[in-house]
Amino acid sequence: MIPELGYGAAIVALVLALWGAVTAALGARTGRPALLLSAQHAALAVFVLVTACFALLTYAFLTFDFSVRYVATNTNLGTPFYYRITGVWGALEGSIILWTWMLGLYTLIVILRHREGARELYPWVLTVMLGVLAFFLLVITVAAPPFARQAPVPADGRGLNPLLEDTGMITHPVALYLGFTGLTVPFAFAMAALITGRVGDAWITLTRRWTIIAWYFLSLGLLIGGWWSYHVLGWGGYWAWDPVENAAFMPWLTATAFLHSVMIQERRRMLKLWNISLVILTFSLTLFGTFLTRSGVIASVHAFTQGTIGAFFLSFLALVLLTALGLLAVRWDALHAQGELDSIVSRESAFLLNNVLFVAATFTVFFGTVFPLLSEAARGVKVSVGAPFFNQVNVPLFLALIFLMGVGPLIAWRRASFDNLRRNFLWPVLVGVAAAAFFFSLGVRSAIAVLVLALTVFVASTITVDFARASRARVRLGEPLLPAMGGLLRRHNRRYGGFGVHLGILIIAVGVTGSQAWSVQTETTLRRGEYAELAGYRVRFEDLTASEESNHFKVAGAFTVSNGRGLGVLRPAKKFYPQETSPIAYVDYRLGLREDIYLVLGDFARDGSQATVKFQVNRLVSWIWIGGLVLTAGAVLAILPEKKKAA
């Protein structure tokens, strides 16, 4: 009965979403408030119904209702309570429900916030949001029904993919989806602007915060994904340029470009066409990402399934792209920029270059991701493009972006005078050059590492110079130092929030550079009592223990770690799940600011007399997670409502 209720709720929600999309559009054309009101009620009902779907599916998971195919595929009697809840979105069907639910939530917030303000755009925004919701509800009811029943009912389910039994699985998809679905809002506003022909700055101003919020969640999702990869997958890395990682990274790149280019439009009325294109591109890339993850077109660790769903997503992607770009062509004349670039040495051109680099990075990632398809289509040969391609092409782009990160926020608008350049950049450049010399004298010989470190110091100095100068100006007006600094952060929260995010990115860049340049590893087979040494650490194999867990069998090694003094015991393990043909590695590690000790258990003798262990000392990886925290602080500051300047 429960599954039928869920299925019914999804169908009613689909009908209501379509109804709402149509009435909102009619409301926009006729100007009759009753139609718009009806659309709003429909949106509310859709949200309630999708919430019900979600709750019912969770209930089916908690009660082990194996007559529901999706439940049987993703849980079994041994699955712990906690993972029976996260298992709800552990695979395709449920993740689409989560996605739809978030989209419904965003739609409601849009209604609450913009119902009064944006009279012209709002009805069309509602139409687009409900239209996208209708598409996802169509997927739920037709292409990937989570409540589909099956017979015969298996006595036990298959169980969740063991790799997903991790706390990261609550936060990673949730953050990522909040980012993906959040990007629907700026897209809906952009479409509304194109439909109404009001392609001025209203839609940009209205969606600015939305974009930052979505961008932040997307960043968080990517970082948590990296953390999950690092501590679960056991290869010692956090980013593999896997097609699905790329699929989430591409909209991040274009959204980042958009966050920067809107500032030029706000200030100089330039780049209207470009901004709308970036929003369309970003939203299309989120759909492309979903298509890639769920269609089985490209092999990947994340790839969920194959079936008709790919065709659904591709058709929708085609509809979105052709409609949006078609409207763009219709409004071509109105979108032509009014402003002109005055000088190459100006903030506008720094931002433009930033945008070009972000889009170039997006293109290379896209190219590398679909290359296997391209190659097979053209030559009939399966070739995939690995990490070396992505690194070689993107590292120079990212280095240039870091450099611009220092230049963009401080250089003058329109035309920078020599005096402006000297005033803002003389000290940071000197400090940066000194930093390069300093790191070189410390023995850092990798050119890229020296460059990243020097650029980081340069950018950090520009931020310091700016903040110090602004604080000093307020102190001169009689404010004490600390309140002056606090007031500065609060009053110019967007600017300093942005700086905070920049600092976070810098710290992440240092972490990435350090881990790539200086991590070391060894793999060795140890008898009981023997030890391996690496980078000043000693790891001794003590013994092997086996235990029966609720849904798997676990063999764990005990290794004592020391570097002169004892640092404790690490217990990497192998987990044997009945539903998996090969064991799953369970990594154990000791995190540090400077370096992590990271152990992965390999083969072992059944009697416990010897074991193979992969022993890594990973440098500066923690900086990536710390950078994520700093980025969070910056993003929160930037998202805060702007404080009107007090008289």
Add this chain to the structure above:
Amino acid sequence: MSRRAWRWLIPLSALPVLALLAYGFRVNPREIPSPLVGRPAPGFALTTFDGAPLTLEAQRGKVVVVNFWASWCYPACYEEAPVLERSWRAYRDRGVVVVGVDIQDKAEAAQKFIRDFGLSFPNAPDPTGKVSVDFGTYGVPETFFIDRRGRIRAKHVGALTDEVLRTHVEPLLGEPAG
């Protein structure tokens, strides 16, 4: 073309990308070629769940469909079980044998699976795992198509459909046994 008409190239530019993605449906990234294709199939001698001997040698001259499965292999094995049974009934009189090899499984669970789906073709457990190693299986389900002369001619990874089975079996039926 006038200057204003050029703008319609913008939406058109999306078409090649969409076409490439659509092409992606025609290829299967998980298809891993087996080095055994074209070679003689490794022989085996097993005992079926009913206690009858089951050897590959005894099937020489017939087209043999060897299917590796397990009762815990949910959902793929559950999807293809009816397909296998249907095909076995349709083809048995034309010289096709379907053989199920149950790997890494518990006997009761496997027998319940056979009962639930009413499987009537020979099914045998592979208690030592030797047969699945000889055939180089990665996981379940995997299916091998063996011609009348005992050579492996094709391998299918994942759940079978009626169509997949038919396209692999029909050409082999037309070949002579000699």
